[in-house]
Amino acid sequence: MEKIDEVALRAKQSLQEAGSLTDLERFYASYLAKKGEVSALLSHMKELPPQEKAAFGKEVNELKKGLSEAYEAKKSELEAEALKKKLEAERIDISLPGDSLNSGHPNPFRLIIDEVTDIFLDMGYEVYSGRDVETDLYNFELLNVPEDHPARDMQDTFYLDANRLLRTQTSAAQAHAMKERGGLTPIKMISPGKTYRRDDDDATHSHQFAQIEGLVVDKNISLANLKATLELFAKKMFGPKREIRLRSSYFPFTEPSVEVDVSCFNCGGKGCSICKGSGWIEILGAGMVNPKVLQMCGYDPEVWSGFAFGVGVERVAMLRYGIDDIRRFYTNDYRFLKEFKAK
Ligand code: PHE
Secondary structure (H helix, E strand, O other), rough: OHHHHHHHHHHHHHHHHOOOHHHHHHHHHHOOEEEEEHOOOHHHHOOOHHHHHEEEHHHHHHHHHHHHHHHHHHHHHHHHHHHHHHHHOOOOOOOOOOOOOOOOOOOOOHHHHHHHHHHHHHHOOOEEOOOEEHHHHHHHHHHOOOOOOOHHHHHOOOEOOOOOOEEEOOHHHHHHHHHHHOOOOEEEEEEEEEEOOOOOOOOOOOOOOEEEEEEEEOOOOHHHHHHHHHHHHHHHHHHHOOEEEEEEEEEEEEEEEEEEEEEEEOOOOOOOOOOOOEEEHHHHHHHEEEHHHHHOOOOOOOOOOOEEEEEHHHHHHHHHHHHOHHHHHOOOHHHHHHHOOOO
16 A cells, blocks of 8 residues: 555656656556556556455556546646647747739830720720731821822831831721721721831830820711810810810821810919920810811711820820830839839
8 A cells, every 4th residue: 555655646746746747658658558557556466355355456556547537637737738839939020021923014105005095995995906017008198198208208218128117006906997997887996006206216216105095986076076085085085174175287198287285284274394384284185077088988978077186105104104204114224113013
């Protein structure tokens, strides 16, 4: 019995001192396992007189049961503690700054084209794709710019061979659209795309730039329709308070022709550096489709009339984003381009 007490005392102490699951397993191996000290106590049975055997066996079994229960309890306690420590160590600190991925985003120039396109899609226009390589016929002749016309000098051209050229204006798409419709159905389209001119590059000129052409051909189309359309466009693009003003101008393919100004979105018309003190900013060229052009492209000018306009994409983007140099659109400087990520 003394031996039992002695083992019990050591076992309890060992259990109490176990500070980790490894200590606890060591305790189990020493006392409770098959070859542990508690089972070993039973080997003393044979040394005992028969009348004491039962009491001795009972005592050992009780010790074993008590220690087993204490062991289980301690085990859950240590496991819970270990789990808590682990969670603590693996905690995610959501206040730490994240790693930002360098994802792509549209060029500012693309953003403007998309914005303008959306405005006209809302007004029921379709998008017509023109082509970069044109013939003299579509870029000039059908637009009432014959061979010897001085307007050809305004648009110094990159020729690929005697007949093919890089288009100098998206207006070439007007002629294609009209020819394709065969003079039969109304047209209400815009056509964004690249254009090319033999210009010396500087802050406001680029040999490659982009335009968005607009063309409406239907019955009873008037200058009032053109004005209303462009006014709505200017308000949606530059703000609801914007007004437009038409100034007389000249393009061979429109008659009459106008230059369209929008009231300055920066100063509201008072005069500032953006509008160069005038309160107005020129944004596009437009006019009523010249009857000669309708005729050449297959639309009877006695029946049909139309208007057309051409917006300079870079110019709008420069005004809109306060960009000072057109070359920025084409030099792919990432520091510049990334400014437009959020927009
Ligand atoms: N094509 C003209 C230009 O490049 C712009 C324009 C388009 C003018 C349509 C009138 C009508 O300057």
